[in-house]
Amino acid sequence: MAAxxxxxxxxxxxxxxxxxxxxxxxxxxxxxxxxxxxxxETRAVAVEIGLCDRVTDTAVEAVLGADxxxxxxxxxxxxxxxxxxxxxxxxxxxxxxxGSVKQAVIAAVAPHMPEGVHFIAGHPxxxxxxxxxxxxxxTLFVNRWWLLTPxxxxxxxxxxxxxxxxxxxxxxxxxxxxxHHDLVLAVTSHTPHLIAYTMVGVxxxxxxxxxxxxxxxxxxxxxxxxxxxASDPTMWRDVFLTNKDATLEILGRFTxxxxxxxxxxxxxxxxxxxxxxxxxxxxxxxxxxxGQDTAAPDFGxxxxxxxxxx
Amino acid sequence: MAAxxxxxxxxxxxxxxxxxxxxxxxxxxxxxxxxxxxxxETRAVAVEIGLCDRVTDTAVEAVLGADxxxxxxxxxxxxxxxxxxxxxxxxxxxxxxxGSVKQAVIAAVAPHMPEGVHFIAGHPxxxxxxxxxxxxxxTLFVNRWWLLTPxxxxxxxxxxxxxxxxxxxxxxxxxxxxxHHDLVLAVTSHTPHLIAYTMVGVxxxxxxxxxxxxxxxxxxxxxxxxxxxASDPTMWRDVFLTNKDATLEILGRFTxxxxxxxxxxxxxxxxxxxxxxxxxxxxxxxxxxxGQDTAAPDFGxxxxxxxxxx
Numbered sequence: 001m002a003a004x005x006x007x008x009x010x011x012x013x014x015x016x017x018x019x020x021x022x023x024x025x026x027x028x029x030x031x032x033x034x035x036x037x038x039x040x041e042t043r044a045v046a047v048e049i050g051l052c053d054r055v056t057d058t059a060v061e062a063v064l065g066a067d068x069x070x071x072x073x074x075x076x077x078x079x080x081x082x083x084x085x086x087x088x089x090x091x092x093x094x095x096x097x098x099g100s101v102k103q104a105v106i107a108a109v110a111p112h113m114p115e116g117v118h119f120i121a122g123h124p125x126x127x128x129x130x131x132x133x134x135x136x137x138x139t140l141f142v143n144r145w146w147l148l149t150p151x152x153x154x155x156x157x158x159x160x161x162x163x164x165x166x167x168x169x170x171x172x173x174x175x176x177x178x179x180h181h182d183l184v185l186a187v188t189s190h191t192p193h194l195i196a197y198t199m200v201g202v203x204x205x206x207x208x209x210x211x212x213x214x215x216x217x218x219x220x221x222x223x224x225x226x227x228x229x230a231s232d233p234t235m236w237r238d239v240f241l242t243n244k245d246a247t248l249e250i251l252g253r254f255t256x257x258x259x260x261x262x263x264x265x266x267x268x269x270x271x272x273x274x275x276x277x278x279x280x281x282x283x284x285x286x287x288x289x290x291g292q293d294t295a296a297p298d299f300g301x302x303x304x305x306x307x308x309x310x
Numbered sequence: 311m312a313a314x315x316x317x318x319x320x321x322x323x324x325x326x327x328x329x330x331x332x333x334x335x336x337x338x339x340x341x342x343x344x345x346x347x348x349x350x351e352t353r354a355v356a357v358e359i360g361l362c363d364r365v366t367d368t369a370v371e372a373v374l375g376a377d378x379x380x381x382x383x384x385x386x387x388x389x390x391x392x393x394x395x396x397x398x399x400x401x402x403x404x405x406x407x408x409g410s411v412k413q414a415v416i417a418a419v420a421p422h423m424p425e426g427v428h429f430i431a432g433h434p435x436x437x438x439x440x441x442x443x444x445x446x447x448x449t450l451f452v453n454r455w456w457l458l459t460p461x462x463x464x465x466x467x468x469x470x471x472x473x474x475x476x477x478x479x480x481x482x483x484x485x486x487x488x489x490h491h492d493l494v495l496a497v498t499s500h501t502p503h504l505i506a507y508t509m510v511g512v513x514x515x516x517x518x519x520x521x522x523x524x525x526x527x528x529x530x531x532x533x534x535x536x537x538x539x540a541s542d543p544t545m546w547r548d549v550f551l552t553n554k555d556a557t558l559e560i561l562g563r564f565t566x567x568x569x570x571x572x573x574x575x576x577x578x579x580x581x582x583x584x585x586x587x588x589x590x591x592x593x594x595x596x597x598x599x600x601g602q603d604t605a606a607p608d609f610g611x612x613x614x615x616x617x618x619x620x
Contacts, residue, residue, distance in 0.1 A: 076580075100530075125530045129594070145526055174526075184523050187513050189530030194575075195505055196531070198568045200590040202560065203497050205567075213494050215596040216455055216484075220410075220435045220499030221506070223603050224534040230594035233587035240575045240583055250512065251572055255565065257515075258508045262561055265504075265550045270386075273550055277543035280510040284439070284540035286525045287533055 003031045004165050005068040005094075011059050011081060012072035013037040013046050014232075015127055016098045018136025020070065021051050023169035026138040036062035037133070038073070045133045060088050068165070071097035071109065076238035079108030091116030094158050098124055100185060100235070102149045102178035104242035110151070118158035121178065123147045123185070124171060129230040142170030149178040186246035190239055191254060194247065196225040197236075313341045314475050315378040315404075321369050321391060322382035323347040323356050324542075325437055326408045328446025330380065331361050333479035336448040346372035347443070348383070355443045370398050378475070381407035381419065386548035389418030401426030404468050408434055410495060410545070412459045412488035414552035420461070428468035431488065433457045433495070434481060439540040452480030453601060459488040496556035500549055501564060504557065506535040507546075 008030040010017040017035070024030045035052035036059050037043050046055050056062040063069050063085045071078055078097060089095065095117055099105045102121050113119045126144035128135065146166040150159050163173045176184075203214045203222065218226065240247055264272040318340040320327040327345070334340045345362035346369050347353050356365050366372040373379050373395045381388055388407060399405065405427055409415045412431050423429045436454035438445065456476040460469050473483045486494075513524045513532065528536065550557055574582040597603050 125527050144529055147527075180518075184519050184527060185530060187516060187519050188524055188527045188532040191512075192509055192531040192535055194571060195509060195568070196534075197587055197590055198564060198571060199502055199505060200593055201567055201586060202501075202563050204589065204593055206497060206560075206563070208490075209494050209497050211593065211596065212600075214498055214593065215600045215602065217435050217457075217494060217498045218597050218602050219454055220495060221502040221538045222498040223597055224506075224538055225502055226590070226594040226597055227603070228531045228534055229587075229590040231587075233584050233591070236587050237580045237583040241578055241580055244575055244578075247575060248572065250516075251568075253512050253516070254508060255568070257511050258505070258561075258565070261504060261508060262558065265554055265557060268551055268554075270547045270551055273547040274543050276511060277507055277539075277541075277546050279514065280507050280536070280539040281543070283510055283514055283521070283525065284536040286521065287528050287536055290522075290525045290528075 003028060004161055004168065005030045005066075007032045007034060007066045008068045008070065009062040009066035010035045010052065010070050010072060011037075011062060011085075013042050013051065013133040014072060015131050015135045015140075016124060017070060017072035018046075018051055018133045019126075019138070019140035020072075020098075020136075020169065022136050022138035023141055024165075027168050027170075029165055029168045030068070034062045034066065042133055049134065051133055051136075059085050063088055063093075065090075067093055068162070069093060069095045071095065071099070071105075074234050074238045075099040075101050075105055075242050076234075078105050079112075082109040082112035086112035086114060089114055089117045092118075094118045094120060094162055096120050096122045096148075096162055098122060100189065100239045101243040102147075102181045106149070106151065106178055118155050119151070120154060120159055120162050121149045121151075122162070122166070123149075123181065124166070125189075126171075127231075129227055131232045131235075139170065141166070144171050146171035146173050147181055148173060148175045149181050150175060151178075182243050183246045183249075186243060186250045190243055190247045191250040193228055193231065193236060194240065194251065195254070196229040199225045200229040313338060314471055314478065315340045315376075317342045317344060317376045318378045318380065319372040319376035320345045320362065320380050320382060321347075321372060321395070323352050323361065323443040324382060325441050325445045325450075326434060327380060327382035328356075328361055328443045329436075329448070329450035330382075330408075330446075330479065332446050332448035333451055334475075337478050337480075339475055339478045340378070344372045344376065352443055359444065361443055361446075369395050373398055373403075375400075377403055378472070379403060379405045381405065381409070381415075384544050384548045385409040385411050385415055385552050386544075388415050389422075392419040392422035396422035396424060399424055399427045402428075404428045404430060404472055406430050406432045406458075406472055408432060410499065410549045411553040412457075412491045416459070416461065416488055428465050429461070430464055430469055430472050431459045431461075432472070432476070433459075433491065434476070435499075436481075437541075439537055441542045441545075449480065451476070454481050456481035456483050457491055458483060458485045459491050460485060461488075492553050493556045493559075496553060496560045500553055500557045501560040503538055503541065503546060504550065504561065505564070506539040509535045510539040 033052045124146045343362045434456045
């Protein structure tokens with residue numbers, strides 16, 4: 001594939017940015033990749049593993065001459081970063097981000113973007129529970145969705161070019177309004193994560209059940225919660241603080257439904273429970289049919305089964 | 311390995327029993343395997359795929375002459391089944407079950423066991439979200455825990471023989487008190503399942519987020535919930551109705567902690583959130599070290615990553 005950008009600046013070199021570096025290289029999407037991270041240790045690792053063509057000592061150096069700048073830092077750090085680099089961005093540059101929340105990022109970043117710079121917020125829905133510059137891999141985005149939330153009046157050519165980059169890394173791209181993005185992600189990601197964190201915290205607190213029991217018998221269902229509760233704490237703190245309204249709304253609905261099921265258990269209402277549990281199977285089938293998971297009982301892992309018998 | 315039992319009767323031919331049939335055969339643990347299921351269709355499938363040496367038309371026929379009887383029906387059906395077969399069990403026979411709840415099964419089954427029959431309740435912590443006679447496979451129990459909850463005064467030789475069977479199928483065996491089992495499973499399995507069912511139900515209800523969005527963007531975390539919320543509805547109804555007290559206790563603690571996190575979000579208390587999310591990573595590491603999951607980002611599945619970026 002012909003390179004889509006001459007110089008891509010990756011600011012922040014965690015899982016997403018390092019996977020982008022691998023994926024852009026593997027697919028010849030950028031002529032040069034420049035990287036910067038706040039932590040000197042992260043920069044040293046990036047140099048050691050040859051993640052980028054160049055690693056700079058400041059964010060400003062990284063963005064000079066770049067035609068694409070990717071903000072890949074925690075959501076809470078986006079505003080300060082945008083303020084720092086804003087004045088150094090040339091007209092015609094595209095700036096995007098990979099944050100999990102879009103309204104708050106747009107509010108923090110857009111005011112610092114000079115006239116003629118195309119700021120197009122984005123969010124790749126892919127990842128693992130690992131973080132840091134060593135955790136990236138070139139196929140992270142393959143068959144995953146990359147949501148773009150361009151503002152009104154965004155330049156169609158700039159959007160199309162960014163979209164081509166995402167697709168070049170194997171992703172499927174969808175465009176939507178930032179507020180809708182934040183609601184959808186509150187349902188599919190933010191609230192599930194908060195719940196998983198809570199359940200793991202409860203298990204850790206319960207003195208009558210030892211940690212080793214929780215760990216040994218985790219295959220009964222709990223294990224899936226720990227996987228999502230192991231994600232980066234800073235990233236998740238920022239997600240909840242910046243997508244507060246949507247998360248609290250979905251949490252409210254969640255506790256309402258949970259209380260209804262809790263009441264059915266207390267009253268012994270088996271029909272209510274059975275009907276509820278039957279309904280949820282259809283969604284699971286939809287996910288497998290949409291290619292976002294596999295039905296294989298062991299996911300190809302021999303003797304490590306992900307699910308549960310109770 | 312020398313056969314441990316001459317004739318094993320499997321009553322109920324779902325995921326666990328059919329996996330036992332495959333595992334016992336693969337490891338030469340039983341000279342003859344006899345099967346029975348309430349549904350004529352299930353029996354027909356079992357005959358078609360050659361799951362057992364014989365499939366009988368009644369539970370009583372299946373247990374005649376068996377030296378091991380495995381009750382592998384939903385927890386709510388155990389009492390009636392025990393009553394039906396009790397009088398036909400010869401002294402010296404071992405009876406076990408594979409239910410996810412132990413106190414309720416013991417209360418329902420033990421009164422129907424004649425003098426000289428060894429009833430040793432059990433629970434293999436393994437499974438997939440699939441059910442039925444076709445879903446079993448021989449390695450389901452490999453490296454998984456099988457909990458036995460023998461009653462006071464249980465015959466040590468009968469317990470040792472049953473333990474050897476479980477180990478012969480690849481499982482690790484632990485013995486514990488039935489009440490403790492029910493509390494541990496309320497934490498590691500029952501409450502996580504109820505929560506997962508609830509979250510999937512909320513997503514399904516939310517009309518502003520279409521089903522296809524929830525499904526498409528499920529890789530952000532929601533997908534792991536749907537996997538555990540796709541399990542057999544009848545089995546889970548019975549689990550909650552029969553392990554009511556422990557489940558309600560853990561649910562109470564869960565909602566208490568969830569409300570504390572919800573309050574931290576509302577008040578913008580980032581330190582509280584960060585500290586909480588940091589603590590949960592340790593449990594995840596423990597699960598990987600205990601061999602109950604893998605740290606591989608893609609579980610060996612190319613381009614299908616189980617985790618999330620937000």
